[in-house]
Amino acid sequence: MKRDIITSAIGILVLTLFCGILYPLVITGVSQVAFPGNADGQLVHVNGKLVGSQEIGQNFGLQVYKNGKPEMDNGVPVTNPDPRYFQTRPSATAPPDNAAATTFSNLGPNSVATEQEISSNIQAYISLNGKYYPGGLTAAKVPVDAANTSASGIDPDISVRNADIQAHRIATVRHLPLSTVMRLVSKYTGGRGLGFSGEPGVNVFELNLALDRMTGVHA
Amino acid sequence: MTFLGWLTIVLFCVVLTLLAIPLGRYMAAVYTGQPTFLDPVFRTPERLFYRIMRVDPERGQDWKQYAKSLIIFSLAGWLLLYFILRTQTLWNWTGLNPEGFHSAPWNVTFNTTSSFLTNTNWQYYGGETTMSYFSQMAGLTVQNFLSAGVGIAVAVALIRGIIGRSGKSIGNFWQDLIRTVLYVLMPISFVVALILVFQGSIQNFSHYLNFNGPTGLANSIAMGPVASQEAIKELGTNGGGFFNTNSAHPFENPTGFTNFVEMLTVLVIPAGLVFMYGRMTGSRRQGYAIFATMLVMFFGAVCVAYIAEAHGSPAQHAAGLHTQVVAGSTGGNMEGKEQRFGIAGSALFDVVTTVTSCGAVNSAIESFTGIGGAVPMANLSASEVIFGGVGTGLYSILLYVLLAVFIGGLMVGRTPEYLGKKIEAREIKLVAIGLLITPLAALFSTALATASSAGRASISAAAAGGPQGFSETFYAYLSQANNNGSAFAAYGGFVQPNAGNLGSHGITFTDLLGGFTMLFARYAPILFALAVAGSLAGKRVSPAGLGTMRTDNPTFVVLLIGVIVLVGALTFFPALLLGPIVQGLTGHLYQ
């Protein structure tokens, strides 16, 4: 009994040092040397200022002002999507695409609340993109990833179909030929892992930065 | 459903098998003291550990001594982890608490500590708003290694009991633990962690980033030593994410490739242990039979989940969405799923994680369709023997094997015997109780939590009006009892108004009930597994005769699957009916 207690006490401490201090330190050291950009989060700077990470979805919206003051909803800024930029998927974090407090929506498959959330996402998507899309948009034409909340709340990707629909709006608002925007979308469309694992996604952040570089327009 | 989706599933099964076979051979060498190719690296540290800990690795322990060492070590682990988590600001001087988080309240910490100690990694908290880097590293990552080590040690001890022909020794707990950490967990974690960083996972000690995005909106990104923890989280079937959204978070699981790697990492040791078992018992066909049992049930579960999720949910259809696959869109139920994983990558991951005691998720289980969400529940109801957790899967399925041998023996009118040893009343009593502890713990806790208003307080507001509320509760205790850790995540146990834990409070009833369920349903079955090992160790082996029932042919595989399904179904069908089955059978939407 006493042997076990002594061995346990010493053991837990040395194993904590080995597995909990030494191991992460070594991994950090090797990572920072071998893959420094990745280890720090694939950060992007524009004009010397940090604007985001290539792996994290961002809210490309504009602050809504009421009576000259920024409108807040329970301490979270109220925003409207900026029509000049591609928009990410719906997010359940507060504010949207908050990468310091990620959360699932946890909306169940059979609940009225889910149906209402999906409907409101559909309405928002149609009112933003419908008038630019030839033939207009109905709920049936909206791609699922644009109406359903992402898992992490900071999904960097949207589906190719979602990007193609939004491209019509971008082309008109930014006065660019549609083919140019579509080409840009293809450029930032990632493939599947090893050619089969996962789905292609269009990286909204990188795409929007590229748009800004191309048109010289910044928010 | 797409061709590439099905291809991913099939390739996964193939690659898993191809990786598990050599790993099984390697692990057999590790636990039988034979030379391995990593000896030059780890021989000296191993001896150093024994010296510092005052361990004599040659001293064999009988089952009671083995159990005592295990329990006392676990207690030490619990106490140290609780201390670290409750003193978060004490460690600010290390620079590993850059956001200055205070400690979470005692009840949530009780639940978290019990959770990580038992390999569950049930998290009522979100990592990036609650835990300092020091807590994640020196507290949680450590238990990720050690709880995996304890699980594997018990499996190896049971194997020694089954094959042991002389004396009552089932090994030395300390030797099994140290060898597992050094020779198995550490090398694989090291490689996987670097693969993750290579693909985009982060590994740093920076402050969280605060900046303005291109449209001028204020933004924050959490940082941390993620990849190192992520690797052992998957490898040790732990499942506790660095961030709240677990493997859906781009920093934990950046690409379709890492998704595939992470899924393989979760199952590679449980699968490898089965091949190791075949080698150690001298009958490879035993290993193949058990592996076939697991693979068949696994593949069935994946098929059901994928088809269900590809079909879409009633809520989507009511809102007018079309959920078929079209050019450029995955279709299906994308609620709570990431674009880069799609439907197949999410369904496969969530099945992988719930057939074992991992519990990490790359998509929200709560948002799965009724049938899609029933698959994780059914996996848990099988008591996690379809591959199962590291160690726990193997010793649990071995108990089922003994039960199947007993039932088979009754059916053919012969004394049940397994690998030459008679299975007598004593063994069967231990097996029966051992197998029923976890299901009964899950059901009783669910009953308590559903019946009492204190327990119902944890049900999320959106789900309280219908079967989803019951599903949330049932899943919570099913998951904690099976030491899985995944959740219908709207079920709450921790209210945290601000990041950093000031002003936060736990929900005591839920936290404590869950904590005790996890501890009881982890250690009681361990004790029974060790007792079975002790009972079988040193038993006389009689050579197989003409009448011996074979345990390595397809007939036995069918019998084994039948027993597992029957026990799970009889125990859980009424409960499943009240939750996910109702949701799957109706298109009705609940308030």
Next chain:
Amino acid sequence: MSLVVASIGPADVFGLVASVIVCIYLLYALLRGEKF
């Protein structure tokens, strides 16, 4: 403990107690084994 019992409806208390008693009886029967 009383706090917990107080928050459970009487019908549920009966159900819980009854199932515990049945489980204990079955456990007893299992352990006594052949002597039944």
